[in-house]
Amino acid sequence: MDLKLTVDQSSMVPRNAHPYTISSDEWVEVNTMNPASPLLSPSLEPKDIRYLGEDDLRFHLEVVVRIFIKVYAIAKILQVAFMGYGTELDMTVGTGLMYWIACAQQKIRTRSLCLLIKWTENLYYACYARITFDIAAIELCAAFWSEDRAGLMHDGTFCLPEASHLYRILLACKDVLDSPELSANRDEALVTYFQQAYVRVLIDMQKHMGKFVANDILGFRRNARSVVSNPESSFSQKWSQIISGFSEIPAEVVTILAEKFFTVYAKDEPARDYEPFSFIKFDKNPKDIEEYEEYPKEWVESELIQRNRETARACLEGLTVGEFRRGEFNPAELVRYARLRACVCKDTCFCAQGCHSEPERSCPCAQRQLRTYHCIERKYIGRGTYQERIDAVALSGFQGLSGLKRENDDSIVALELSWAMEVIEVEVRRDRTIGPALEFMGL
Ligand SMILES: [Zn+2]
Ligand SMILES: [Zn+2]
16 A cells, blocks of 8 residues: 655744735734625734744844834825825724724834734725725816925915825825735735725715715816716726725715815815924024024024035035035934025925025925934934824925925835835834833734
């Protein structure tokens, strides 16, 4: 008799042999048989890691933290954008993007591998499901209204970008979520599950919406609703294929969501129950250096000479003055420039040419740059709560993306996004390093 030795192959592969990625089944299990069913709620649970030695734990913790921060950074940029436009902030327990952001922020210093994996998984799917809805709504808005509006309002406050530019920003965010480093093992059934959960939130929205008035002055609501309610329109056909349950959302709700991005008038920064950067803020915003009241006249004169010299050197090198300073000075010196409202912007920013040709003027992006370089440079944890600090840099990142010149190509949008994510990472890591750890590695 021919006896064959059978070997259980699975027992030969060491557990957790590969570093963690989203939905990698070495690390995560979905606790339900059918996550696509709206009646079941799948929980994404990390697998048992008690047998991992300390060195392995240390290695894997770093990998998980890196992926967590990427997903969290995208989530924060989406959060400040959505707050700005006043669109739905979904706090649904278990599936809402804002719910998972709030969970992660409560214990951002944790060293628990399991907790970090749980947040990363849920944040990822909440982000991924959510971003497709908003891209659809923005596409609908941009189809009816298009204009270029990089920059600031007349009173110097930040202005939200028009739908067509926001569309590019969200596509860049989606590209990060689609990158193989994060999503090589993405579970499409879970995407569907999170999408259906948000569809239910939107269907529910109609009950609280009040009477829908279709006759607006510009005809946007009338036109948008007729496109959405027509199942044969290319918009309905496209998004019904991408988003599970899209056709179930009332046309009025999709119209209202799209209208949020319809910024006929530029919108101001969102009202919050706290000031996200009160700890680092200019009291006044003078138009140029001649109006600086806090410095003596002699100092203003020598500063002006210095600025003109730098502009002349920038011209010789074929750079804008902001770009020149970025190449010439370290972050500590750039904080000083930003504090003095001198331009430290890249030449891709809407302000670059204006600040270059008028060296004495206050850079309109100085407040944003001050927050950014203050975050990169400082060695201490910073004033305010963690939420205030992280919101300040997330808002700066979104403002940087919003202020890009519209003629920049998509690679510049992607670069600016990765810069915004790096700054958010600095803030998160500093908090994790300096603040007391909440739990030890592992469980
Ligand atoms: Zn500038
Ligand atoms: Zn600028």
